[in-house]
Amino acid sequence: MADFLPFIIVGLVNGSVYGLAGMGLVLTYKTSGLFNFSHGALAAGAAYLFYELRDQRRLPWPVAAAICVFVAAPLAGAGIELLARRLTSATTAAKVVATVGLLLATQGLVLATFGAATLSSAPFLPQRAYRIGAVYVGVEQMIIVALTLVAAAGLSLFFRRTRLGIATRGVVDDPVLLGLGGTDPVRIRRRSWIVGTAFAAVSGILLAPAIGLNAGVLTLLVVQAYGAAALGAFSSLPMTYAGGLFLGIAAAISTKYVPDFPSLAGLPSSLPFIVLFVVLLALPKRRLLEAPAAGGNRPRPRRAVAGRQMPLLGTIVAAALIAVPHVVGARVPVYTNFVILALVLLSLRLLVTTSGQVSLCHATFAAVGAATFSHLAAGAGLPWLVALLGAGLVAAPVGAVVAIPAIRLSGLYLAVATFGFGVLLERMVYGTGLMFGVRGGRLAPRPDVAGLGSDTGFYYVCLLALAVGCLVVIVVERTRLGRLLRGLADSPAALMTLGVEVSTTRVLVFCLSAFIAGTAGALLGALTGSVGPQGFGSFTSLVWLCVLAISGSAPLGSAFVAAGLLVLVPAYADSPTLIEYQPVAFGVAAIVAAVASTGAFDVRRRLARWAAASDGRRRRSPVAERSAVGAA
Numbered sequence: 001m002a003d004f005l006p007f008i009i010v011g012l013v014n015g016s017v018y019g020l021a022g023m024g025l026v027l028t029y030k031t032s033g034l035f036n037f038s039h040g041a042l043a044a045g046a047a048y049l050f051y052e053l054r055d056q057r058r059l060p061w062p063v064a065a066a067i068c069v070f071v072a073a074p075l076a077g078a079g080i081e082l083l084a085r086r087l088t089s090a091t092t093a094a095k096v097v098a099t100v101g102l103l104l105a106t107q108g109l110v111l112a113t114f115g116a117a118t119l120s121s122a123p124f125l126p127q128r129a130y131r132i133g134a135v136y137v138g139v140e141q142m143i144i145v146a147l148t149l150v151a152a153a154g155l156s157l158f159f160r161r162t163r164l165g166i167a168t169r170g171v172v173d174d175p176v177l178l179g180l181g182g183t184d185p186v187r188i189r190r191r192s193w194i195v196g197t198a199f200a201a202v203s204g205i206l207l208a209p210a211i212g213l214n215a216g217v218l219t220l221l222v223v224q225a226y227g228a229a230a231l232g233a234f235s236s237l238p239m240t241y242a243g244g245l246f247l248g249i250a251a252a253i254s255t256k257y258v259p260d261f262p263s264l265a266g267l268p269s270s271l272p273f274i275v276l277f278v279v280l281l282a283l284p285k286r287r288l289l290e291a292p293a294a295g296g297n298r299p300r301p302r303r304a305v306a307g308r309q310m311p312l313l314g315t316i317v318a319a320a321l322i323a324v325p326h327v328v329g330a331r332v333p334v335y336t337n338f339v340i341l342a343l344v345l346l347s348l349r350l351l352v353t354t355s356g357q358v359s360l361c362h363a364t365f366a367a368v369g370a371a372t373f374s375h376l377a378a379g380a381g382l383p384w385l386v387a388l389l390g391a392g393l394v395a396a397p398v399g400a401v402v403a404i405p406a407i408r409l410s411g412l413y414l415a416v417a418t419f420g421f422g423v424l425l426e427r428m429v430y431g432t433g434l435m436f437g438v439r440g441g442r443l444a445p446r447p448d449v450a451g452l453g454s455d456t457g458f459y460y461v462c463l464l465a466l467a468v469g470c471l472v473v474i475v476v477e478r479t480r481l482g483r484l485l486r487g488l489a490d491s492p493a494a495l496m497t498l499g500v501e502v503s504t505t506r507v508l509v510f511c512l513s514a515f516i517a518g519t520a521g522a523l524l525g526a527l528t529g530s531v532g533p534q535g536f537g538s539f540t541s542l543v544w545l546c547v548l549a550i551s552g553s554a555p556l557g558s559a560f561v562a563a564g565l566l567v568l569v570p571a572y573a574d575s576p577t578l579i580e581y582q583p584v585a586f587g588v589a590a591i592v593a594a595v596a597s598t599g600a601f602d603v604r605r606r607l608a609r610w611a612a613a614s615d616g617r618r619r620r621s622p623v624a625e626r627s628a629v630g631a632a
Contacts (some may be wrong), residue, residue: 005135007252013141015248016148017203018272019241022228023155024199026240029229031192034084034095035412037419037542038103040222042076042197043204044215045106048114050205051121051213061124069201077197081190086595092411093358094594097549100360100542101590103219107539108583110215119213144206151199152241159237216539220269220423226416227272230279247272266427273420273427280417281405317560321463325456332455333527334571339462340523342563343469345548347516349559350473352545355485355509357406358415360541361422362517367536368425369395369518370525371435374442384447388522395518396511403510407503422538430533441532444525462523469516470556476512477555485509543583546590 021043029035036042046068053064080102087095125140159165167188203222211217224247231243251268258264324335348362369391377387405417430436446453452461476482484505525531544562551561565586570579 004253004256005133007256008249009135009137009141011249011252012245013144013248014252015245016145017206017244018222018225018228018248019244020148020151020199021203021222021225022232022240022244023152023237024196024203025225026229026232026234026237027155027192027199028080028084028196030235031189032081032084034080034087034099035416036080036102036196037096037099037415038080038106039196039200039225040219041103041106041110041215042073043200043207043222044218045076045110045204046073046201047121047204047208047218048110048213048215051119051208054124055122065124065205068205069198073198073201074194077194078190080197081186081193083591083595084189084193085186087598090594090598092415093352093356094549094597096358096360096412096415097546098591098594101546101549101587101594103587104543104546104583104590105587107215107219108581108587112580112584114213114215116215118217121208121213123209125209147202147206148241151202152238155195156238220538223423224269224272226420227275227279230276230283230416233283243275247275266431270424270427273424276420277405277417277424280409280413280420325459331571332459334567336455336459336462336527337524338563338567339459339466340520340527341567342559343462343466343520343523344517345544345559345562346466346469346473346556347513347520348544348548349555350476350485350516351509351513352548353553353558354477354482354555355506357506357509358411358418359402359510359513360415360419360545361402361425361538362513362544363536363538363540364422364425365395365399365514365517366521366524367430367435367533368398368514369521370444370531370536371442372518373522373525374444374531377445378443384445384449388519391522392515392519395521396515398518399510399512399514400507402514403507406506406510419538419541422541426533426536426538430536436532440534441530442525444522444529444531446526446529458527462527465519465523469519472512472516473555481505481508543586546586550586550589550593 021039025036025039049072050061050064050068053059053067054061057064059067083098083102087098090098123140125143127138127140129136129138131137157165200222203225204218207218207221211221225244227247228240228244231246232238232240251271254264254268254271258268321339325332328335344362344366347365348359351357351359351362372394373387373391376382376390377384380387382390402418402421405421406414409417431438431440436442446458447461451457476485521531521536524535543566547562547565548558551558551565554561570582573579
């Protein structure tokens with residue numbers, strides 16, 4: 001037992017921080033119905049702000065911490081509550097896009113300001129240590145555990161013993177009834193967001209000295225609170241805190257065995273996502289009811305069907321793409337990248353927009369296809385076309401695995417599960433021999449016949465693949481399967497009443513989307529000549545989703561617009577500043593697009609409401625009433 005004590009102590013410290021962050025996440029989700037995917041980015045932003053105030057501006061650390069937790073965090077929380085209020089009538093996909101956009105904007109702003117290099121954050125809590133039994137326990141560790149324990153106990157007592165706490169629980173159950181009782185639900189939600197964001201800020205500040213300031217690492221560490229929230233069934237604050245302690249201790253103990261089993265190197269950091277995935281699959285479905293929103297869902301606008309756009313415009317685009325190598329000169333590889341990414345985004349749109357399945361692991365499908373292509377083409381020596389098709393065929397079963405939670409989950413919980421699955425594969429499988437290997441790179445050849453290995457020849461190979469992908473999407477959307485997918489997005493229950501097997505439909509669309517994405521991933525590897533984990537990270541899926549959301553609703557055109565924003569705009573941008581702030585722009589645009597999906601910027605509807613209200617006021621005016629009496 002003595003051998004495990006040091007690991008248990010470290011796990012208690014880390015688990016306390018995970019539990020604190022998880023409680024903030026659950027609190028905001030319960031009261032607003034908005035699951036905050038940007039929770040980790042807010043924690044990272046607070047850690048960087050603390051570094052700026054303490055290390056750069058030379059403020060005493062208590063003052064810097066107070067500014068972060070009691071000034072910056074409440075302002076951010078109040079702003080997010082306002083966003084959540086605007087999204088009460090939005091679809092689940094729009095809510096996910098909004099918070100993912102906030103994540104990208106916050107993380108992009110931090111990276112543009114402080115750079116991508118890891119910064120050192122000096123400890124600010126006492127570093128003394130005392131011997132307790134056979135181990136030494138640091139004062140800093142004791143303070144962190146005590147602080148988080150007091151916060152958890154205080155929050156639990158607040159909900160059970162105070163009038164405001166009871167009102168906060170009431171806003172979850174019935175906000176309308178709470179409003180009739182004289183308590184403003186908006187005020188309650190705002191306070192919840194302030195507390196939840198403050199918990200995120202404290203988590204980031206406490207984690208930074210131990211791991212350094214790195215926006216991506218800090219964000220993913222706090223995202224591990226998702227596992228704690230899952231153990232609390234996304235509703236129980238005490239169980240969420242206990243879940244954080246369990247995950248911290250289990251992850252710390254697992255590090256003891258990593259030196260003996262190198263294949264488990266990614267297990268400690270992946271354990272929360274394993275728990276997240278398992279809990280979402282095992283927890284009874286009645287426990288996974290999404291938190292109620294304050295408003296009803298607006299009816300979905302009628303979506304266009306692929307293949308019914310203007311034929312002239314499609315002909316012009318096709319002719320332009322064919323002529324690209326003769327016009328752009330040395331930039332042909334850039335346009336090849338654009339064509340391949342358009343294929344990836346086309347498959348993502350089929351999954352997210354057509355069928356309404358919110359997936360946050362699409363880059364994983366492309367990564368599986370890229371690694372498989374390298375194994376088949378460079379490793380096994382199979383013909384190039386056979387290896388390309390094999391990449392898609394291997395990616396398809398991975399899509400089926402992701403479809404397993406989609407059978408019983410939907411909306412938010414499916415998005416959380418797929419994001420956890422993507423992070424899990426990135427940390428546990430990417431570095432193994434199954435995919436990219438320990439060195440993180442494998443050969444990916446181009447076709448070596450009829451000059452197709454040249455830049456121009458390979459461009460036309462990728463263009464042909466894109467044309468086939470467009471044809472597949474058009475055929476799918478204009479056939480019975482397409483109608484079923486659109487029905488799946490609108491009302492799965494209605495499909496079930498008609499005798500349609502919804503589970504089979506979900507599995508089919510995931511497999512088809514993964515096949516196309518896996519093929520595109522193979523082409524991306526062949527473009528550069530090698531494949532590796534770079535470009536297939538979990539956050540890449542988030543970027544793709546946000547850019548696709550801001551690219552319009554055209555079934556085929558939106559994929560081309562999104563690929564242009566991701567590839568062509570940076571290639572032609574002369575300003576490094578523009579490239580640095582591109583994630584910020586994508587994030588802000590995604591938030592605007594999500595809010596716009598609720599009709600908030602519908603000028604015609606607003607004018608109609610204003611005219612109707614004005615007409616009503618005129619009819620109720622005393623002058624109009626006296627005129628009507630005189631006329632009678």
